[in-house]
Amino acid sequence: MATRRVWVWTELAEGAPHRLSLELLTAARGLGEAAAVLLAPAGADALATLGAHGAAVVYHGDDPVYAQYAVEPQVAALAALMQAESPDLVLFPSTFTARDVIARLAARLGLGVIANATSVAYDGDQVVATVPYAGDRVATMTFAAPAPHLVQVRPKSYPVEPVGGQAEVRPVPAGVDPATCRVKIVETIQQEAEGPNLEEANVIVAGGRGLGKAENFRLLEELAKRLGGAVGASRAVVDAGWVPYSYQIGQTGKTVKPTLYIACGISGAIQHLAGMKGSRYIIAINQDPDAPIFENADLGVVGDVLTIVPKLTERLAAR
Amino acid sequence: MKICVTVKQVPDPNLPLQVDPDTHRLVRNPEQSILDPADEYGIETALRLVEQHGGEVVVVSMGPLAAADALRRGMAMGADRAILITDDALAGSDAPTTARALAAAIRPEQPDLVICAVEATDAYTGMVPGMLAELLDLPQLTFARQVSVEGQTITVHRDVEGGTQVLQTSLPALLTVTASIGEPRYPSFKGVMAAKRKPVDERDVAALGLAPSEVGPAGAKERVRAVELVREEKQGKIVSDDGSGSSVDEIVAFLERIQVV
Numbered sequence A: 001m002a003t004r005r006v007w008v009w010t011e012l013a014e015g016a017p018h019r020l021s022l023e024l025l026t027a028a029r030g031l032g033e034a035a036a037v038l039l040a041p042a043g044a045d046a047l048a049t050l051g052a053h054g055a056a057v058v059y060h061g062d063d064p065v066y067a068q069y070a071v072e073p074q075v076a077a078l079a080a081l082m083q084a085e086s087p088d089l090v091l092f093p094s095t096f097t098a099r100d101v102i103a104r105l106a107a108r109l110g111l112g113v114i115a116n117a118t119s120v121a122y123d124g125d126q127v128v129a130t131v132p133y134a135g136d137r138v139a140t141m142t143f144a145a146p147a148p149h150l151v152q153v154r155p156k157s158y159p160v161e162p163v164g165g166q167a168e169v170r171p172v173p174a175g176v177d178p179a180t181c182r183v184k185i186v187e188t189i190q191q192e193a194e195g196p197n198l199e200e201a202n203v204i205v206a207g208g209r210g211l212g213k214a215e216n217f218r219l220l221e222e223l224a225k226r227l228g229g230a231v232g233a234s235r236a237v238v239d240a241g242w243v244p245y246s247y248q249i250g251q252t253g254k255t256v257k258p259t260l261y262i263a264c265g266i267s268g269a270i271q272h273l274a275g276m277k278g279s280r281y282i283i284a285i286n287q288d289p290d291a292p293i294f295e296n297a298d299l300g301v302v303g304d305v306l307t308i309v310p311k312l313t314e315r316l317a318a319r
Numbered sequence B: 001m002k003i004c005v006t007v008k009q010v011p012d013p014n015l016p017l018q019v020d021p022d023t024h025r026l027v028r029n030p031e032q033s034i035l036d037p038a039d040e041y042g043i044e045t046a047l048r049l050v051e052q053h054g055g056e057v058v059v060v061s062m063g064p065l066a067a068a069d070a071l072r073r074g075m076a077m078g079a080d081r082a083i084l085i086t087d088d089a090l091a092g093s094d095a096p097t098t099a100r101a102l103a104a105a106i107r108p109e110q111p112d113l114v115i116c117a118v119e120a121t122d123a124y125t126g127m128v129p130g131m132l133a134e135l136l137d138l139p140q141l142t143f144a145r146q147v148s149v150e151g152q153t154i155t156v157h158r159d160v161e162g163g164t165q166v167l168q169t170s171l172p173a174l175l176t177v178t179a180s181i182g183e184p185r186y187p188s189f190k191g192v193m194a195a196k197r198k199p200v201d202e203r204d205v206a207a208l209g210l211a212p213s214e215v216g217p218a219g220a221k222e223r224v225r226a227v228e229l230v231r232e233e234k235q236g237k238i239v240s241d242d243g244s245g246s247s248v249d250e251i252v253a254f255l256e257r258i259q260v261v
């Protein structure tokens, strides 16, 4: 049987390959010959990083149009590339733009998609993927139609593993039709980040509606600083405008797996758990002894966050 | 402007979900199903745009007959009329089929704007909006937290990692909105009464020009092989704080044990 060809749709973050793209190269390497598809202007370093993480081939399209919100040009280029090269499987990370591209691509090519996969494997020539389903269940999914197959994988399902290879770079034919770029970015507003990045932090102190008001997030910042950690939040408080969207942890926010997660005034809705259940240790502080978060906590503290957190920070400072 | 909002009836997310052991599908008990709260943000966005610019809001759903309740709720909030795509053959459809059915119902409406939620609360694949945009040949503006329309230009603030993008395109377009768009209005008594008289236009597979063999489980491109329960409850320790910070010793001891301090 010919070697399976597994592609990873990759993207850049500040000029370097996004960490979720690198996670998927680990998955792809384990399934067959891994190739990265990168449709973005990129430097030699970025291409080399993809090779070093296991891409034997990088299909690179560097048309400046891709620096825009280029879903439609990406879909056109990907569809053409897939028709020319017939990969067996294309993996997509769970990022905003990846979702936009995969859905549109699937409709254009008449393909199905398995979304939210936490693992991807082959059973003979069938793709099998596991997907969290109906709250506390896991579904094993497969495809009814022949290859190519499209799977979107959840963050942190695979580790980033530099393996030290070198990729052959194959240019993706330019000639993007400007008419396919109907959406324009008119402005990008960056958020100021402080302390370690949520995805990389070893300790996360996260707050929910139980903090009562936006100003009380200061208490969490002080504790996080003491522990060298980052501050995260539930969606309820992001929606309320207490903290920016980039703080949101959960199904529609970030997936994190720190050594320690301290949930402060968070009830533990399934959508929140989806993003932090994988933490090594979980401490939950909540007034309500029946809060579902306690079912996932290694240490549950029934009490008032507004008293406990500052006392804890004070105690740690005194050490 | 004419706006179509796609809305789904989902099992109440506050109740435990049930899965049919034979079909692996979610059990959709009408008494325990509601208009997806995620879709209320789409309806709210549409109503605000029509209040500013005039026009009409049409709510569109695919689901069992009982899904008419979700459409009524949308009309009680203020939508003008509803389309319900309903047919036994459609039960068990996947995202591509759902998108095709919705596209077939929406296309003849020639809306200026189609609004979806980012993802549905029951299955949260988030695939239907992008597929629908492709099938209707519309540009897509996704993850919007703020929307404005001026003439034929639509501008959105899109939530992205590390910040916000301001995106622009020309109508017609497809939009997905997040909960940050603003609190959805609660239907008034008057709204509820008025909704009873508003039309729900039903369409079956034949009316949409789809063949029964290409929809439902027969047309699905993915299969569920098995579903397993994975309750990962931890047998953690629970302590109570007496209100004075008495639990702090216990927390510090835990931090030491896991070598975080």
Ligand SMILES: Cc1cc2nc3c(=O)[nH]c(=O)nc-3n(C[C@H](O)[C@H](O)[C@H](O)COP(=O)(O)OP(=O)(O)OC[C@H]3O[C@@H](n4cnc5c(N)ncnc54)[C@H](O)[C@@H]3O)c2cc1C
Binding pocket: A207, A208, A209, A210, A211, A212, A233, A234, A235, A236, A237, A248, A249, A250, A251, A252, A253, A254, A264, A265, A266, A267, A268, A269, A270, A271, A272, A275, A285, A286, A287, A288, A291, A303, A304, A305, A306, B013, B037, B038, B119, B120, B121, B124
């Ligand atoms: C489609 C969809 C996607 C979603 N995605 C996400 C997601 O990605 N991330 C996410 O977080 N949520 C998500 N949600 C929302 C989720 O369902 C919950 O609504 C949300 O997580 C609740 O946030 P919370 O725990 O802060 O608030 P609440 O549920 O209101 O909980 C507040 C908790 O604080 C406790 N409390 C109150 N006062 C105190 C005090 N003084 N001291 C100690 N405890 C106190 C209360 O007992 C309560 O348990 C999503 C929902 C939907 C429908």
Ligand SMILES: Nc1ncnc2c1ncn2[C@@H]1O[C@H](COP(=O)(O)O)[C@@H](O)[C@H]1O
Binding pocket: B006, B007, B008, B009, B036, B038, B039, B060, B061, B062, B063, B095, B098, B102, B115, B116, B117, B118, B119, B120, B121, B123, B124, B125, B126, B127, B128, B129
């Ligand atoms: N059966 C349906 N009827 C109407 N709208 C739907 C249906 N399924 C999905 N949608 C729309 O598409 C969004 C995303 O759904 P999904 O792709 O299933 O996560 C939903 O929030 C709805 O706005």
